[in-house]
Amino acid sequence: MNMLMLLFVVFGGFLIFGLSENIKGPAIPRIQLDFGLDEGQLGQLLALNSLGYLVACMFTSALARRIGIRWTGIAAFASMTIAGFFIYLSSGYASLTASYFLLYIGNGMLEIGLAIMAARIFVTNTGTMMNVAHFFYGLSSTVAPIFAASMMGWPAPFGGGEIGWRGMYAIILALSVLPIIPSLIGKFPEETHPEEERVSYRTMLRDPIAWLIVAILSFGVASELAIGSWLVNFLEKAYDWNVEDASGMLSLFFLFFMLARLILGPITDRIGYTVSVMLFAALSGLCSLAAVLVGESGAIMFAIAGVGIAPIYPTVMAMIAKFYPKGTDTAITFIVTMMGIASVICNLTIGYLIDGVRGLFARRGSSESELLGMQAGYAFIALLALVCAVCCLALYFVLRHRREII
Structure with a gap:
């Protein structure tokens, strides 16, 4: 019964996480129109969001040790619900940015x-179970853009008109209260290693493997999140x-993304985490780059890129759990915090x-310069995935030299 409650929290948490992350794709063009923002300001908005994410990464591990992982999760769900309410009330760029920062x-x-x-929880078949857990992120991410686009057109219950992006955010983020119920019921496992045995931040800073994992996760996740943020805007x-x-x-991108996480998990356990991430990141980067180069007729390649990008995050999480079994929370916090810095920059x-x-190409006309600008931005997203693959290749050689390939 307890394991069932824990699975509800983990799987339900990833469902909510996928929704909150990926409803922004259809909303961003509407936000841009309402507030008269250019792409640079959108980049600032998304970068400040990543900064909020980064701030949370810096204190969450310490908070979990102080109040327990149960109450840390509950605090996360509650803050997301409150952020939805503030997004609904936002009246300008500054208030929207502050609300997104809280989210x-x-x-x-x-x-x-x-x-x-x-x-x-997942101490055996870690790669498979991490991918299954993240499958639920892919599941909600698949329906999030279509659901968000449809919901923005729903009639408003008061005053006429449509609920728009504000109402859509408020309703969907209100769902964050649901995982709080099993969180209150379940008994969560705590860290079992004594403090003196746990890996320290000083050790992580001196560990070249840790920095290679930082690079892999940073470039891979930056590419994944950028697709969710920019693809709708690109196509429009x-x-x-x-x-x-x-x-x-x-x-459709998230459908491929979801299926890849469901199907490819056992493959990562079989062929190894390092090789898996290297191959999948290269596949994603090449598909995205091909889509940009081919043009509108090759747009399906944007979606197929989801097959490659999907296994990167959960597989790297499994890699961290294997490399740093004593103090996994410290390792995750260090690596994900560094990843957050990269997301801001990207x-x-x-x-x-x-x-x-x-x-630069404004003289060619507004439509052509718009196309070239968007293509350059998306080609950079593809490049991030390819750099991720190169960093993974470097990690492979380091681990092979040490005879520690996993």
């Missing part, structure tokens, strides 16, 4: 909390797709790269 603090707390829970701006069709392509880079290339 991503909750998201960061939730991601670290779920990673710690999963590492303590570059190819004049409507929001329904663009959201449908993002949902979101800023994408936004300003789009604006810069568009301005």
Whole structure:
């Protein structure tokens, strides 16, 4: 019974996490229109969100040790619900940014909390179970863009009109209260290693393997999150797709993403975590780059890239659990915090790269410069996945030299 409650929390937490992360794809063009934002300002918004995520990563592990993983998870779910209410009330760019910042603090707390829970619960077949847990993230991510696009058109219960992106955020984030119930019932496993045996931040800073894992996770997750943030905007701006069709392509990406996490988990356990991440990251990068180069007729490749990018995060989490069994929460916090810094930089880079290339080719006309700018931004997203594969290749050689390949 207790394991069932814990699975409800972990799997339900990933469902909520996927929804909160990926409803923004259809919402961003509407937010941009309402507040008159350019791509650089969007990049700032997403970077500040990543900063909130980063702040949460820096204190969540310590918070979990102080109040327990149960109450840390509950605090994350509660803050996400409150953030939805503030997003609904936001009246300008500043208030929206502050509300998003709170949301991503909750998201960061939730991601670290779920990673710690999963590492303590899934002690056997870690790669498979991590991918199964993250399958639920892919499941909710698949329906999130279409559901969000549809919900924004629902009639408002008061005052006429539609509920829009504000109401959509408030309703979906209110679902974050649901996993609190099994969190209150279940008994969570705690860290069993004495403090003196646990890996320290000083050890992590001196460990080249830790830094290679940081690079792998940073580039891989930055590419994954950037697709969720920018694909709908890309398809609308570059190819004049409507929001329904663009959201449908993002949902198709997450469908491949979800199925990959469900099916490929056992493969990562069989062929090894390092080789798996290297191959899958290369596949994702090449698919995204091919989609940009081929043009609108190759748009399906944007979705197929989900097959490659999906296993990276859960497989790296399994890798961390195997490398650092004594103090997994410390290792996760250090590595994910460094990943958060990279996400801030990458979101800023994408936004300003789009604006810069568009301005550089402005003489060719607005439509062509818009296309070139969006293509440059998305090519950078593909490059992130390819760099992830290269970093994984470097880790493979280091581990092979040490005879520690996992």
